[in-house]
Amino acid sequence: MAERLKRTALTAAWVVGHEDGQHCLYRNGTVIVEGEKVLHAGHDFAGDVAETIDFGEALIGPGFIDLDALADLDTTVLGYDNHPPELKGRVWPQSYMAAGPREMYTPEELAFQKRYAFTRLIHNGITTALPIASLFYRAWGEKAEEFDAAAEAAADLGLRVYLGPAYRSGNLVVNEDRQIGFHYDEPRGFAGLAEAEAFVARHENNHGGLIRTMLAPDRIETSTPELLRRSGAAARDLGVPIRLHCCQSRLEYDLVLQQHGKSPLELLRDTQFFAPSTILPHGLFLSGLNGITHAAPDLEILTASGSSLAHCPLVMARSGKIMQSFARFRDLGVPIGMGTDTHPADMIQNMALGVMTARIAEGDPTAVRAADFYDAATLGGAAALNRADLGRLAPGSAADLNVIRLDSPDIGQRIDPIQTILLNGAGRDVSDVMIAGRFVMRDGVIPGVDDMAYHAKAQAQFDRMVAQYPDRTLFHPPVEEIFACSYGIKDA
Ligand SMILES: [Zn+2]
Known part of the structure; x- marks a missing residue:
C-alpha cells in the first residue's frame, strides 16, 4: 500500500x-x-x-460510497437475453438441491475474485464498499475464511470496506413441473449468523479503521422469520450495519406474502429486524408501487424504520425495472444511498441512469436533479452507515x-x-x-x-464456471442451449 x-x-x-x-x-x-x-x-x-x-x-x-458493491464475477451477461431464469440455471433444480449443492469456485478463486472486484471499484472512484456476491454459485452461504482473505485484500489495496459473509436459511428450487418452491434449512442459517458474528468480533475496526464489518443476511425471501429476528438483534447488540435484499422483485413480494401473510416490510417490522444502520437494496416493490396491488402500510413502515435504500438503477434497468420513484422516497424523507451491484462498478453511469429513470417514473424532468444523485452516492451512503466523516x-x-x-x-x-x-x-x-x-x-x-492479467484470470475462472451449468439447470440442456448467443456463430 x-x-x-x-x-x-x-x-x-x-x-x-x-x-x-x-x-x-x-x-x-x-x-x-x-x-x-x-x-x-x-x-x-x-x-x-x-x-x-x-x-x-x-x-x-x-469518494463514492457503494452500498451494494459487486464482489464476485458478474454473471449478468448470462441472464441478459437468456430467459426465463428457472430454465436457464438461475434457480436450482430439485435434483441439484437433493444431490447436495457444491461450491462452483475454489477458495483461491473466491479470494482472487474479491481482490479483482475491489480493483474495479477503485478504478471507478469508489472509496467505501459493502461487497455483495451471488449465492447461486455457492454450496450455501459465504464463508468467514474467504472474508478473512477479503479483509487482507482490502487492507493491501487500501480500500475502505464493510465486510460480512452472507448467510441464509432458505433457497428457491424448481421442480420438473417448473413450479418454484423453497428448500429450508434453518439451523444452517443460524450457523451462518454465528459465523458472521464471530467475523465481526475478529475484524471490526482493523487496519486503522479501514476494515469495518456488517451483518449480511442474503435476502428476505431466503430468511426465516426467526433468522430475521436474531439478525436484527445481533446488529443492534454489535452496533454494526445490517443489509438485506428486500422489495427487489415481484416474485419476492408475492412469495413473502404467500408464506407469511404479510408484506416484506411488515415481516421486517414484526420480527423487529430494524437496527440503527439498516440498508435495504433495492426498494422497488412496495404496496402501490411497480404493480403491487396488495394493500399494506409499506411506505409508512419504511419511513418510520429510518432504513436506507441502496438504489442500484443500472442492474435493475437491465431487467426492465425502475424505482417508483427516487423523488417520492426523497420527499418522504427516506434516506437513499447508491450501489453498483453489477459490472461495470460505474457509479457515474448509475447516477446518470438514476436521473433518467426517476424522470421517467415521474413523467417530469424537474422531479430530480443531478445533485440529488451525487448526494446519494456520497452523503446518502455516509448517512446509511452513520458516518459523518465520509x-x-x-x-x-x-x-x-x-x-x-x-x-x-x-x-x-x-x-x-x-x-x-x-x-x-x-x-x-x-x-x-x-x-x-x-x-x-x-x-x-x-x-x-496488473489489470490485464486480472482480466484474463477472471475470464478463465468464468469460463470454467459456465461449463458447470448443465447439471444445475432444469432438464440439463447443454451449455450452448442454456446460453444462446445474439446471432448464429460461424466457427472457422
Ligand atoms: Zn443487489
Whole structure:
C-alpha cells in the first residue's frame, strides 16, 4: 500500500467542498490533506504544505460510497437475453438441491475474485464498499475464511470496506413441473449468523479503521422469520450495519406474502429486524408501487424504520425495472444511498441512469436533479452507515476522494462539472483515488496490480464456471442451449 503523504495540497479546476450540511463547488479549489484526514477544502489556505499536486482540468470530489458493491464475477451477461431464469440455471433444480449443492469456485478463486472486484471499484472512484456476491454459485452461504482473505485484500489495496459473509436459511428450487418452491434449512442459517458474528468480533475496526464489518443476511425471501429476528438483534447488540435484499422483485413480494401473510416490510417490522444502520437494496416493490396491488402500510413502515435504500438503477434497468420513484422516497424523507451491484462498478453511469429513470417514473424532468444523485452516492451512503466523516470533503473528514478528468474530448461542453459528468462522463474518467490519505490509484494505475492479467484470470475462472451449468439447470440442456448467443456463430 502507498505511503501516507505529508501535508499536501491537491488542486484542480473544480473541488466539491462542504458547507452548512451540503456540498458546494469551488472553482480553482484546493484540498489540503494531512495524515488520513482533510484539513481544508476550499480556496485560500494560509499554512505551509510539503507538496502541491495540481490535477488541472478535473473535479476533485468525495469518494463514492457503494452500498451494494459487486464482489464476485458478474454473471449478468448470462441472464441478459437468456430467459426465463428457472430454465436457464438461475434457480436450482430439485435434483441439484437433493444431490447436495457444491461450491462452483475454489477458495483461491473466491479470494482472487474479491481482490479483482475491489480493483474495479477503485478504478471507478469508489472509496467505501459493502461487497455483495451471488449465492447461486455457492454450496450455501459465504464463508468467514474467504472474508478473512477479503479483509487482507482490502487492507493491501487500501480500500475502505464493510465486510460480512452472507448467510441464509432458505433457497428457491424448481421442480420438473417448473413450479418454484423453497428448500429450508434453518439451523444452517443460524450457523451462518454465528459465523458472521464471530467475523465481526475478529475484524471490526482493523487496519486503522479501514476494515469495518456488517451483518449480511442474503435476502428476505431466503430468511426465516426467526433468522430475521436474531439478525436484527445481533446488529443492534454489535452496533454494526445490517443489509438485506428486500422489495427487489415481484416474485419476492408475492412469495413473502404467500408464506407469511404479510408484506416484506411488515415481516421486517414484526420480527423487529430494524437496527440503527439498516440498508435495504433495492426498494422497488412496495404496496402501490411497480404493480403491487396488495394493500399494506409499506411506505409508512419504511419511513418510520429510518432504513436506507441502496438504489442500484443500472442492474435493475437491465431487467426492465425502475424505482417508483427516487423523488417520492426523497420527499418522504427516506434516506437513499447508491450501489453498483453489477459490472461495470460505474457509479457515474448509475447516477446518470438514476436521473433518467426517476424522470421517467415521474413523467417530469424537474422531479430530480443531478445533485440529488451525487448526494446519494456520497452523503446518502455516509448517512446509511452513520458516518459523518465520509462522503464529504470538509475539515476533519476522512481524506477519501476521487479525481474525475474534465479534459477528455468525450466529456463535451460544460458549465458545471456535476451535470457534465452525469451527462457525458463514465467511471473510466476517474484518474486518481485517495482513501484515508493514501493514493490507492495514480493516473489510472493501482500499485502492484496488473489489470490485464486480472482480466484474463477472471475470464478463465468464468469460463470454467459456465461449463458447470448443465447439471444445475432444469432438464440439463447443454451449455450452448442454456446460453444462446445474439446471432448464429460461424466457427472457422
Ligand atoms: Zn443487489
